[in-house]
Amino acid sequence: MTHQTVGHPAPVRPGLPDDPRADVAEPTPSCPVEITLAALHGRWTTLVVREFLRGDHTFSELRRALPGLSDKVLSDRLAHLTGAGVLDRHRMPGWPPRVRYSLTERGRRLGPVLQALWDWGEPSLHREGHSR
Amino acid sequence: MTHQTVGHPAPVRPGLPDDPRADVAEPTPSCPVEITLAALHGRWTTLVVREFLRGDHTFSELRRALPGLSDKVLSDRLAHLTGAGVLDRHRMPGWPPRVRYSLTERGRRLGPVLQALWDWGEPSLHREGHSR
DNA sequence: CTGAATCCCTGCCGATACTG
DNA sequence: CAGTATCGGCAGGGATTCAG
Numbered sequence: 001m002t003h004q005t006v007g008h009p010a011p012v013r014p015g016l017p018d019d020p021r022a023d024v025a026e027p028t029p030s031c032p033v034e035i036t037l038a039a040l041h042g043r044w045t046t047l048v049v050r051e052f053l054r055g056d057h058t059f060s061e062l063r064r065a066l067p068g069l070s071d072k073v074l075s076d077r078l079a080h081l082t083g084a085g086v087l088d089r090h091r092m093p094g095w096p097p098r099v100r101y102s103l104t105e106r107g108r109r110l111g112p113v114l115q116a117l118w119d120w121g122e123p124s125l126h127r128e129g130h131s132r
Numbered sequence: 133m134t135h136q137t138v139g140h141p142a143p144v145r146p147g148l149p150d151d152p153r154a155d156v157a158e159p160t161p162s163c164p165v166e167i168t169l170a171a172l173h174g175r176w177t178t179l180v181v182r183e184f185l186r187g188d189h190t191f192s193e194l195r196r197a198l199p200g201l202s203d204k205v206l207s208d209r210l211a212h213l214t215g216a217g218v219l220d221r222h223r224m225p226g227w228p229p230r231v232r233y234s235l236t237e238r239g240r241r242l243g244p245v246l247q248a249l250w251d252w253g254e255p256s257l258h259r260e261g262h263s264r
Numbered sequence: 265c266t267g268a269a270t271c272c273c274t275g276c277c278g279a280t281a282c283t284g
Numbered sequence: 285c286a287g288t289a290t291c292g293g294c295a296g297g298g299a300t301t302c303a304g
Contacts, residue, residue: 015247015250015251016182016185016243016246016247016250017182017185017186017243017246018186019250022182022250024179025179025197025198025199025200026179026198026200027175027176027178027179031253032249032250032251032252032253032254032255033178033246033249033250033253034178034253035252035253036249036250036252036253037172037178037249039252039253040169042296042297043159043296043297044159044297046159046165046166046169047156047157047158047159050148050149050154051149053148053149054149054150058265058266059265059266059267060265060266065157066157066158067157068157068158070297070298070299070300071266071267071268071299071300072267072268072269072297072298072299072300073296073297073298074267075266075267075268076296076297078267079267095265096265096266097265097266097267097304098265098266099265099266099267109252110252111148111149112248113248113249113252114148114149114165115147115148116244116245116248116249117164117165117168117169117245117248118147118148118151118154118164118165118168119147119164120164120167120168120171120241120242120245121163121164121165121166121167121168121171122164123164174276174277175276175277176277190285190286191285191286191287192285192286202277202278202279202280203286203287203288204277204278204279204280204287204288204289205276205277205278206287207286207287207288208276208277210287227285228285228286229284229285229286229287230285230286231285231286231287
């Protein structure tokens, strides 16, 4: 099943699993797949990203949207996503201190990724041509 | 929801983040995104799946392909992926005992998922129209 | 309001040794 | 050949408390 019918072009396709850069023998942080999984890593992380796909948020807005999430973990997640290039952090001047977080361009591109994860996990619903 | 949208198209799109089924306030195992991440969860797991995207394998073939992976963890991963519906387990008759693992149909559909993860993690390569 | 510091507990992963 | 049994180290996550 790994080799294709002869005569056809492109015996090695770009991307997985045939891309030579996919030939890592150990889990390494430089592997693109690992980079993405690292960005999404941790409990609550995907839910936080989902909130941002709906719009910007401040710290306390997120706390209201995800009541089960503790301050510490929320803080961890925001720092982690910021470090991963998913979120931008904007300190608003004045009092009380407010910080607004928003998706970066790269963060917005997580939409299709989460959609792919959703589609695979969706038990038995085969939508034929959904456009997103 | 009985009446159709007039004027502007698609205020709520199917899929994320607007799908009502995405409105979970806590991480729950029934969320499709969580299901997929659970299937891919754990160190080495994506590398094992990659090996299977290239073809079937026995236990020792995998050990050769991924030398850094210990017997115990390999065994864990195979059991986990089998339980997640990604792999099929075939006991071959005769001696020595051999067990062949192969991707299920559902497991094969992980290919595009890993590709999406790869594409996001790929640092700065924007090919505008690559088709996979 | 937005976090950081601390503590504890759990679960993963690796190494080693052993079995059908 | 294809696993299981056991143990130990370490990082992740939750609750609570404190700080800028």
